[in-house]
Amino acid sequence: MLDFRISWAMNLDTPGDTIILGTKGGLRVPSTECWNGSIGGPLKIYKTVAGEEVEMEIPEKNDDTDNFYKKIRLFVDAVKEGGKAPVPSSQILYNQAIIDGIAKSARLGKEITLEIPEI
Amino acid sequence: MAGSILDRFKEAVEESKEITTDKKIRIGIIGTGWIAEAHVANYLKCPDVEIVAAADLIPGKAEKFCKANGIEGVRLYPDHKSLIDNEQLDAVSVCTYNKTHAECTIYALEHGVNVLLEKPMCVTLEEAVAICKAEKASGKILSIGFQPRFDENMKMIRKIVQSGELGQIYYIQTGGGRRRGIPTPYGTSFIEEKTAGLGALADIGCYSLDMVLNAIGYPKPLSVSGYTSAFSAPIRITTRVIPNTPRSSPLTISPQRSSASRTTSCSTSAFPGP
Numbered sequence A: 001m002l003d004f005r006i007s008w009a010m011n012l013d014t015p016g017d018t019i020i021l022g023t024k025g026g027l028r029v030p031s032t033e034c035w036n037g038s039i040g041g042p043l044k045i046y047k048t049v050a051g052e053e054v055e056m057e058i059p060e061k062n063d064d065t066d067n068f069y070k071k072i073r074l075f076v077d078a079v080k081e082g083g084k085a086p087v088p089s090s091q092i093l094y095n096q097a098i099i100d101g102i103a104k105s106a107r108l109g110k111e112i113t114l115e116i117p118e119i
Numbered sequence B: 001m002a003g004s005i006l007d008r009f010k011e012a013v014e015e016s017k018e019i020t021t022d023k024k025i026r027i028g029i030i031g032t033g034w035i036a037e038a039h040v041a042n043y044l045k046c047p048d049v050e051i052v053a054a055a056d057l058i059p060g061k062a063e064k065f066c067k068a069n070g071i072e073g074v075r076l077y078p079d080h081k082s083l084i085d086n087e088q089l090d091a092v093s094v095c096t097y098n099k100t101h102a103e104c105t106i107y108a109l110e111h112g113v114n115v116l117l118e119k120p121m122c123v124t125l126e127e128a129v130a131i132c133k134a135e136k137a138s139g140k141i142l143s144i145g146f147q148p149r150f151d152e153n154m155k156m157i158r159k160i161v162q163s164g165e166l167g168q169i170y171y172i173q174t175g176g177g178r179r180r181g182i183p184t185p186y187g188t189s190f191i192e193e194k195t196a197g198l199g200a201l202a203d204i205g206c207y208s209l210d211m212v213l214n215a216i217g218y219p220k221p222l223s224v225s226g227y228t229s230a231f232s233a234p235i236r237i238t239t240r241v242i243p244n245t246p247r248s249s250p251l252t253i254s255p256q257r258s259s260a261s262r263t264t265s266c267s268t269s270a271f272p273g274p
């Protein structure tokens, strides 16, 4: 189950955290706008170890190579070497299906089943 | 202890390769607006790339763009078709607004040209399916322009999930939004229905979705329940005015005229899982 909200103009000051809950632990990604890769603080994992509730902080990485450069460079490498797409359409098809589904569902005012054909 | 746990998040280190320049990759730029600047700036950092052509629907825009971005001897075209028909290209960057992503990408693939397509992939699911089919039939490479994929902190989110440390994922909350952040960098192509097709959902929503879906391995989504709202008061938007942009600054857009200019979308989408 994925809960998702997005806005260009809302009366709130931060995007809010991304939360990923699993059967053995939870992950908090402090408020992020994602597009530029910046996060509002270190990632945190919440777990229970030997009956104790613990938190683990993942050290933030200082990545000084430009993500926009890597996007171009890895694409050029794939073209040169006949390699695989760095960000494949088979994945983004599902991203688009959800976006389109939200728009359609909102228009219809009810939940819709997604029918995504095999390519 | 902490070391051994963290070790599990490590992935094979990407080797940094030496760039060979004996073969130059010939690139065409389709759509010479805002994001095309970032494509050109980074192609120029690649010694094995040659930008040979550029196209834009707006007369004179591609020429001005090439001058401003320091690329010379580039052949200019009035649309994506004439560029692809008249050039021998290895690849194109599709940097057009969302509404023309599908037609430009499909035309390039059908003509045997690899494509780097800006995000979002397109506007509708039908377009996305057509793009994927064209890619498959062509045997060419199509990559979508999600640069956060290459960020080390963003990659860590996927590594943590894939390490198994969280167990099986059953719930995710993501997205958010801006207090005031309607993008009008060089005009209104992000917010008008006829160019953008969708509002914040397509602009920034696709990134949050990609961050978490990539982390969990992009399972096939099953169903969606969505809600959108565009509240009433007109918003004052200041645009940076550039020549050839058919609007002047400042500009008032009412949500009725723009593509859900202040859309808040809520959605739940079910995945198989506990």
Ligand SMILES: NC(=O)c1ccc[n+]([C@@H]2O[C@H](COP(=O)([O-])OP(=O)(O)OC[C@H]3O[C@@H](n4cnc5c(N)ncnc54)[C@H](O)[C@@H]3O)[C@@H](O)[C@H]2O)c1
Pocket (backbone or CB within 6 Å): A035, B030, B031, B032, B033, B034, B035, B036, B055, B056, B057, B058, B061, B078, B079, B080, B081, B095, B096, B097, B098, B100, B104, B118, B119, B120, B145, B146, B147, B185, B186, B187, B189, B190, B202, B203
């Ligand atoms: N990756 C990122 O961080 C990022 C940032 C900004 C925008 N984008 C994406 O890039 C795309 C373009 O955004 P922008 O801000 O550069 O828009 P823009 O309006 O500044 O530029 C788009 C240009 O494409 C041209 N165009 C449209 N259809 C065409 C066609 N068929 N042939 C030739 N030219 C055509 C338009 O005339 C326009 O000049 C959008 O889809 C947006 O989502 C991505």
